[in-house]
Amino acid sequence: MAQEARIDVALTLRDGGAEPSREELADLAASLKPEVWFSSSLSATNAAGREPDFTWELTGAPYQGQTATGKAAVYLANSKFGLNRPFIFADGFNYGESDLPGLFAYFNQPYDGKAGFFDQLLRQGFDVIVLGFTERHTHIQANAEVAIAAIRQAIAERKSDIPLTVGGVSMGGIITRYALAKMESGEADHETATYLSFDSPHNGAWIPLVLQQMAYFFEDFTPAGPDGAKQADLIRSPAAQQLLWAWVENSKYSGPVATASELRKEFLADLERVGNFPQRPRKLGVSNGRRDGIGRPLPAGEVAFDWQALIASATARFQADRGEKKAIGGMHLGLELRRSTTTEVPALDGVPGGTLDSFGKVADALKAKIADEYRSGAFVPSVSAAALAFDPVKWDVEPNLAITDADLQRGHLDEVAFDTDNTEHSHISGVLIDWIVDRLV
Structure with missing residues (x-):
C-alpha cells in the first residue's frame, strides 16, 4: 500500500542561544512587511481603459x-x-x-x-x-x-x-x-x-509547504497590516484550503498534507x-x-534561499522528490528550532505548469538574497x-x-x-x- 503524502516537523532547542528581548522582537517585526503573502494582482495600468456600460x-x-x-x-x-x-x-x-x-x-x-x-x-x-x-x-x-x-x-x-x-x-x-x-x-x-x-x-494547485509554514511562523510576531490582514490569511483561507493539493494548518503541523483540510x-x-x-x-x-514534460530547472531538495538574522533564521529548499523524511527547510526564533521533512511528496516546484514567484515573494518579505532563476516555481501544474x-x-x-x-x-x-x-x-x-x-x- 502506497504511503500517504505527509509532512513532519521536529522541534528542538538551540545550544548556546537565548530568548530574544522585547526590543529584538520589535526590530525583527519592524523589518517585515505587514502584508498577505502569496497574493498577486492581475492589473495593467498601462492598458487602454474603458468604462463598463x-x-x-x-x-x-x-x-x-x-x-x-x-x-x-x-x-x-x-x-x-x-x-x-x-x-x-x-x-x-x-x-x-x-x-x-x-x-x-x-x-x-x-x-x-x-x-x-x-x-x-x-x-x-x-x-x-x-x-x-x-x-x-x-x-x-x-x-x-x-x-x-x-x-x-x-x-x-x-x-x-x-x-x-x-x-x-x-x-x-x-x-x-x-x-x-x-x-x-x-x-x-x-x-x-x-x-x-x-x-x-x-x-489542485501547489504552494511549497515550507513557505506555507513560514507564513504562519512569521505572522506570530508581526503586526497586522492597515486592513487587519496578516501574512498567512490567504493560506489559511477557505479558498486556499479547497484549492491547494497540499496544505498545512500552522507552522508546527505534522501529518498528511493532501487530506489535511476538511x-x-x-x-x-x-x-x-x-x-x-x-x-x-x-x-x-x-x-x-x-x-x-519539460519544467523549470529547479534542483529538488536544494536550498532556494537561506536567511540569517540576529535572533531568527529561515531556510527554504525546493521540494524533494518523494522518498521518506526528505528535508525541505526550517526556521528558528530565539531558542526554538524547527526542521521540516516530507514523505512521498513529489518535487512539484520544477514541474511543467503556470508559475508563481512564491520563493521570491517570501525571500523579499524577509529581505533574503535569492537567485533570479530560483524565484518562481510551478503553481498550477500542466497536468492539473x-x-x-x-x-x-x-x-x-x-x-x-x-x-x-x-x-x-x-x-x-x-x-x-x-x-x-x-x-x-x-x-x-x-x-x-x-x-x-x-x-x-
Whole structure:
C-alpha cells in the first residue's frame, strides 16, 4: 500500500542561544512587511481603459449560512443593441475584493501587434462580462452562487437567444465549473454552449509547504497590516484550503498534507455530487505550462534561499522528490528550532505548469538574497490545468508527464492548449489567446 503524502516537523532547542528581548522582537517585526503573502494582482495600468456600460450588483444564494456577494462589469459589443452574446469571465484566487477595472485592463493588453483579448471578442460581437467577488478567498461554493446569479441575470437581460460562454481565470475557472455543474444537477438551464478555463487548477494547485509554514511562523510576531490582514490569511483561507493539493494548518503541523483540510475533502465531494464537470457545454481549457514534460530547472531538495538574522533564521529548499523524511527547510526564533521533512511528496516546484514567484515573494518579505532563476516555481501544474483524469487527492500521476493526445482524450476537457514555455500563472500568451479566440469565433 502506497504511503500517504505527509509532512513532519521536529522541534528542538538551540545550544548556546537565548530568548530574544522585547526590543529584538520589535526590530525583527519592524523589518517585515505587514502584508498577505502569496497574493498577486492581475492589473495593467498601462492598458487602454474603458468604462463598463453598466455594472451588476450580485448576491448569491446562501451556502452553509453564508451569503457571498460580487459585481459584474458589463462591456457591450454594441450599446445600441444591448446584451446579445454574453461572455462571462470570472476572477481567480487572491485575497480580498476583485479589482474589475484592473482585471479587464490586464486581459485586454495588446500583444504581438494585436488588439487585446477582450477587444477582439467585442469586435466579434461578444458582450464581455467581467465577474468579481467581494471575498475572493472565501468558499468556492459560496462564490459559485454569485456566478450562478450572474448567469441568471445575463439570461434575463439578453436580447437574443444566443447561448452564453462562461468561464474564468485560475480559481474563476473552478468557480464557474462548479456553478454550471450545480445548475445542471438541479435541472436549471444555464443556456451555456461553451465553458472556458484559463490556467485553472482542476486537480489542485501547489504552494511549497515550507513557505506555507513560514507564513504562519512569521505572522506570530508581526503586526497586522492597515486592513487587519496578516501574512498567512490567504493560506489559511477557505479558498486556499479547497484549492491547494497540499496544505498545512500552522507552522508546527505534522501529518498528511493532501487530506489535511476538511474543506478540500468537502469541496471534492460536492464537485462529485454535482457531476464533477458540466456536461452540456463544450469544455475548453488552456495551461500556462508546457505539455512536453519539460519544467523549470529547479534542483529538488536544494536550498532556494537561506536567511540569517540576529535572533531568527529561515531556510527554504525546493521540494524533494518523494522518498521518506526528505528535508525541505526550517526556521528558528530565539531558542526554538524547527526542521521540516516530507514523505512521498513529489518535487512539484520544477514541474511543467503556470508559475508563481512564491520563493521570491517570501525571500523579499524577509529581505533574503535569492537567485533570479530560483524565484518562481510551478503553481498550477500542466497536468492539473489540463484536467487530466487522475485522483485529485492521491495524485496518482507523473507531474512531469509529457501529455499526449490520448491523455487529453481521457481527460475532462474537450480541447486543451498549452503555452510554448512555462510562463507566469495567468500570463497573457499570444499562443493561448489566439487559440481561444479561434475556438470561440
